Amino acid sequence: MGIRLSKxxxxxxxxxxxxxxxxxxxxxxxxxxxxxxxxRGEVETLQSxxxxxxEKHSSKMAAxxxxxxDLSVEERRQKLSIEKLQHSIEKSSVTAKQAxxxxxxxxxxxxxxxxxxxxxxxxxxxxxxxxRVKAISDLQNNLMHQQIDPSKAxxxxxxxxxxxxxxxxxxxxxxxxxxxNGEKVLADIAKLGTVxxxxxxxxxxxxxxxxxxxxxxxxxxxxxxxxxERIRTLFDSLKKQIRQGYFELPNPLRK
Numbered sequence: 293m294g295i296r297l298s299k300x301x302x303x304x305x306x307x308x309x310x311x312x313x314x315x316x317x318x319x320x321x322x323x324x325x326x327x328x329x330x331x332r333g334e335v336e337t338l339q340s341x342x343x344x345x346x347e348k349h350s351s352k353m354a355a356x357x358x359x360x361x362d363l364s365v366e367e368r369r370q371k372l373s374i375e376k377l378q379h380s381i382e383k384s385s386v387t388a389k390q391a392x393x394x395x396x397x398x399x400x401x402x403x404x405x406x407x408x409x410x411x412x413x414x415x416x417x418x419x420x421x422x423x424r425v426k427a428i429s430d431l432q433n434n435l436m437h438q439q440i441d442p443s444k445a446x447x448x449x450x451x452x453x454x455x456x457x458x459x460x461x462x463x464x465x466x467x468x469x470x471x472x473n474g475e476k477v478l479a480d481i482a483k484l485g486t487v488x489x490x491x492x493x494x495x496x497x498x499x500x501x502x503x504x505x506x507x508x509x510x511x512x513x514x515x516x517x518x519x520x521e522r523i524r525t526l527f528d529s530l531k532k533q534i535r536q537g538y539f540e541l542p543n544p545l546r547k
Contacts (some may be wrong), residue, residue: 345524366545374460378484380408381453396443399435402449408431417486417507418501420468427452460486465530470511482526488544490523498523501545514542
């Protein structure tokens with residue numbers, strides 16, 4: 293009797309365990325399914341974000357390639373301008389030699405070359421234009437008033453041209469007065485060859501020189517915080533004599 297009762301109790305206990313285990317397993321599967329659904333949703337969200345970032349990256353690269361093309365065109369234009377000026381001087385030199393180095397024949401040739409040179413500076417890159425023009429004007433006046441020998445004036449003319457060529461290759465920080473918002477403002481200038489010029493004022497305004505629609509150069513501030521930081525980084529690097537490397541800069545050629 294006692295043995296039969298024990299067996300019944302054991303059978304009943306096994307049934308209870310089975311009944312209890314089934315809901316527990318069902319809950320575990322349901323929780324797992326919910327976790328998988330949540331993970332799947334997160335994966336889909338991350339994939340969507342990745343697709344958006346890829347599209348942004350592609351658009352940014354396309355814009356950068358377009359700006360790079362603009363910069364290449366501007367660089368070629370500057371080189372052609374310098375080459376044209378060199379050709380003009382060389383042509384004047386040949387003409388001068390053909391004139392048998394006569395002072396009276398050499399004088400008008402030099403004056404014409406200096407006039408072309410002055411026009412090139414006045415309509416070109418806006419770096420210390422007044423100083424560069426003054427050097428030419430002084431030489432013109434000395435030549436016209438016979439205060440300098442034409443042969444010496446020729447040497448000085450070549451020296452001025454060499455200075456101009458050197459400017460097209462040098463990067464550095466300078467100071468000059470610029471027209472800004474209708475006023476003359478003394479600013480620090482970061483000159484990159486004769487293609488780019490950025491500035492900083494004492495009241496922490498930053499900006500760049502840019503060609504307007506009529507071909508004249510204007511100085512304008514930048515309002516974008518990222519562009520201001522890029523200009524500050526350029527100035528800091530040049531002050532530390534870091535003249536090579538990768539720099540992101542505002543594009544003055546951008547319309």
